[in-house]
Each structure stands twice: as structure tokens, then as C-alpha cells.
Amino acid sequence: MHLHPEQDRNLIDHNEEHIKSSDFIKDIVIGMSDGLTVPFALAAGLSGAVDSASLVVTAGVAEIAAGSTAMGLGGYLAGRAEIDHYDSEQKREYYEVEHLKEKEVAETEEIFASMGLSASTVKAAVQELSLDKDKWVNFMMKYELDLETPDPKRARNSALTIGLSYIAGGIIPLSPYFFVDHPADGLLYSAVVTLISLFVFGYFKSKLTGQPLFKGALKVTAIGAIAAAAAYGIAKLFGG
């Protein structure tokens, strides 16, 4: 879960490059993916170890609060850090094209040469870039440092959407436990509802990332099932 968001986003990015304003949908996918999986697995784990469904609910809502806050805030601060990082690197590049021009020329030559261009074309290209400092710095930001201009609003909106989607996803596996007395009953309904949700969700996610639809949906479902089984086993060991 926590690892793939940005990888997913890269995959989605490429396939969705023609569709505008899909950032919102991406963030929903990222948040809901985690929200469906971890609270489901935690609740399943506790179901084998405690005998009160309301206890599972308490632990589940605590996890949703913990996970969505950490995810939202963590993402927001990482986004802010990215902006600071971009700004400081940009300042450094401006300094370098100003004061360390020879070094910067050599770096630019290296980038163009690595593209597979001839020595004379490399020379011409570097010559042209070095005439315009803004152009040159933009080039270095993108092609030396692989940094895109970050959008300040995006950090906040994205964190909020992801956090709320985590909550929305987490309510699904948890909701059956509200209506039963014994956790085993809750687990049964929760597993049915959540695995179906994960499959449907995995189907749409695979569509967004351009993966095979059925296989992709099965993978997402399998992660949830395996995480739940692992949590069940370990909780049984400690508390059962």
C-alpha cells in the first residue's frame, strides 16, 4: 500500500495524459486503495482474537483516524518539502549558470551527448541554451535534476482528497461490525463486502493504470485477502 501510490500515479499519469483534471480521481484511487485494505485486515485480525464486535469497531475507527491523518499530513508535508526543494535547486542552478558557467556547459553537453547526438549538434544546442539564462535553468531543472514545477495548491488538495478517500474506503470493511454482536459474523460480511469492493475497485484502478483488467483486479483483491490472513494469524497467536 504505502509504497505504490507514487508508482501508481506515474502509471496513471502516462495513460491519462490526455485527460485533464484526473488528479482528483488518482487521489481517490490512492486513498481508497489503502483505506479498503488495512482497516479490513486489522478488523479481520482482531475478529479471531477478541469476542466483542464493538471492540473491533473501536480499533477500526482508531486505525482509520491514524491512517488518514498520517497519510494526509505526511503527504501534505512531503508536498511542501518538494516545493522548498524545487526552489532551492532552482536558486542553485541560477547561481551555477552565472558563476560556474564552464562546469554548467560541461554538464549540459553531457546531457545532450547521452541523448545520442553528434558532437557538433551537442555544441550547437549548448550554445543556444547558454544564451538565455531562464531557458537554460529550466532545461537543467527538468533534464539534469528531473524536477517538474510543483503546484502549491496540489499538495493541500491532494492530501485532503487522499485522507478523505482513506476514510471512505475504511468505512466499507468496518460497517458490518456495527450490526453484529459477534466478531465472527462481522468478519464474514466484511470479507464478502470488502473483497467485492476490492475487486471492483481494482478493476477501475487497472483501467486507469493500463494494466490487464481482470488480472489487475485479482491482484488488488489478493493483497487485501493476504494482509487479512496475516493479521488474523498473528493476532490469534498473540491474543487468541
Add this chain to the structure above:
Amino acid sequence: MHLHPEQDRNLIDHNEEHIKSSDFIKDIVIGMSDGLTVPFALAAGLSGAVDSASLVVTAGVAEIAAGSTAMGLGGYLAGRAEIDHYDSEQKREYYEVEHLKEKEVAETEEIFASMGLSASTVKAAVQELSLDKDKWVNFMMKYELDLETPDPKRARNSALTIGLSYIAGGIIPLSPYFFVDHPADGLLYSAVVTLISLFVFGYFKSKLTGQPLFKGALKVTAIGAIAAAAAYGIAKLFGG
């Protein structure tokens, strides 16, 4: 948490570009970051709502199992998907340079033009690339699609390191509850141990990502504290 890993990795990447084999350290940072935060917050949340420390331990280990499995497996499958995606895009590019050469030439021209080069240099560059299909496809993979050759081993090793670091991180906030009877005592020791760990950990993380050390350490600590407070409040509401 779940959102920033890849952002963090990008930040770390840039600052650490001279240091080899730091992938391992990055993955430890990513896994431990989540492992310290979420199990800590969950345990803190439950401490206000249940009266048995062993129940907190059971829920905590279930969360660690759920989180590390989902994180490890999710990351592994995302890594595999990235490889499939790369391969299929590469095939598509080979097809395009072969059968849709005019379209491909236009795309390549556009990329060079967007770098700020003159029409004649753009023409020369495209001409040179189009003579060598492998070079040309490599160029398009990197500069049109922004895809780097993925390392197949990396997906597996990375998932394993991150999963294990999540477990190692999660044991820290949970361990005090093993030694007490009442969750409130566990919470006190857990908060002390975890907030200190988060601060130390945030300090090293800031070093890796090139952020201000003290400020960065405080931020990481604050996310943990806020997530714990949110979980405590919501668990109290539902179960207290």
C-alpha cells in the same frame, strides 16, 4: 505516510545521487516512517478506549501484520506492474518508429523544440536520432514518456526491506504495552519512546532529503503526535 514514500524517494534520490547502494537505506527510512507512526497512533487510540494492555498489543501486532504485508506486497506488485508497463511501452515505441515514422519525427521535434533549441538544431538532432532505432526508442522512453529502465530485482528487495522496516518501526511504540497491565501506563512510555524515536528518525530522514534538520525532525514528530491524538479522540468517542 502512504503518500510520501515516492516523493521522499525522489528527494533522497537527488541529494544522494553520488552515494551508491543507498537504495537500501531509503527503503528502511520509508518503511520505518510508517511503522513508527501508524501502530503508535492506533495503540494510543485504543489506550483511551479499552482497559487491557494485552488487547492493545493484539490490535497492534494485527496492524503491523496488516500494514507490512499490504505495504510489501502492494509495493512488489506495483514494481512488477511498472516493469510490464515499461516493456509494453517500449514495444509500442519500436512499432511507432518503424511504422509511424512521420508522427514520431513530429513528436521528437516537439521535445527538442520545448528544450529551447533553434529550428535548425532541432532538425539536425532529430535527423541524427532517426538513424539509429535503439537510440531513438531509448530517447523516447526517457524524454517523451519519462520512464527509466526498471530493475526487476529492485521490486522484490525493496518490498522486503520496506516490509521488515515497517515491522521494526512498529515494535518500538508497541513494546511498552508488553510490560504493563493498564494501557494508560503503556501509552505514557510508548509516547515517550516513540516521540524520541520519531525525532531521531526525522533528523536522519531530513539529512537524507536535504531538509532543515531540526525543522524536519519536528515535522515527523508532529505527524506522529497528531495522528495519535486523532486516533485517541475518535476511539474514545466510539468505544470509551
